[in-house]
Amino acid sequence: MSQQKPSKKAARRAATEAKRRKEKRKRYLMLGGMAVVVVGLIGFVVTRPEPVELEGLETFADLGGGHLQEGDPPPTYNSSPATSGPHAPSSTACGIYTEEIPDVVLVHNLEHGTVAVQYLPVLADASLTQIQEFAREKGTHILVAPRADLTHPVVVTGWTRMLKLDEANLAAIDAFYDRFAQRGPEVGVPCQFAIDQALG
Helix, strand or coil, X not given: CCCCCCCHHHHHHHHHHHHHHHHHHHHHHXXXXXXXXXXXXXXXXXXXXXXCCCCCCEECCCCCCCECCCCCCCCCCCCCCCCCCCECCCCCCEEECCCCCCHHHHHHHHHCCCEEEEECCCCXXXXXXXXXXXXXXXXXXXXXXXXXXXXXXXXXXXXXXXXXXXXXXXHHHHHHHHHHCCCCCCCCCCCEEEEEHHHC
């Protein structure tokens, strides 16, 4: 017994219905995908760590740059440690020092976007080790050195910026670094971690 072929009208209706079902499925999938993205964004906003507030961050007037020539009088800076101004013709390598670095040299590094972490020589060994490890992990545009005339145990500087800390607060140092590293007036100058006097 032969089967009766469906009429063209019925075939068209079936095709239209199939197309409608396909589009409906597509819409559901799109809505489901969007819902997943929205839920993910909400979860990120709710669970992400709060940015560290740099309480006590100081900003100083930009004294410009310019290289000192032999015979020039020592520059007068508007902060201690210095955060901008005339400086030595050469910067120093980034890394960890066990000796003080003069402002005239350090300011050249800041101009290149280096962040300097200076500390009182009496800082506890455990705190100093934490700062040194932090600098090694960063690997670029960071310089750690002692300084005897600081008013706080740790002082972090970038170009025209300073943060004084009562302890080795790595979260604050990291937030400062993230905000100001490689942000000096001469961006793009490399300063890889190249010296580590703490390791001898």
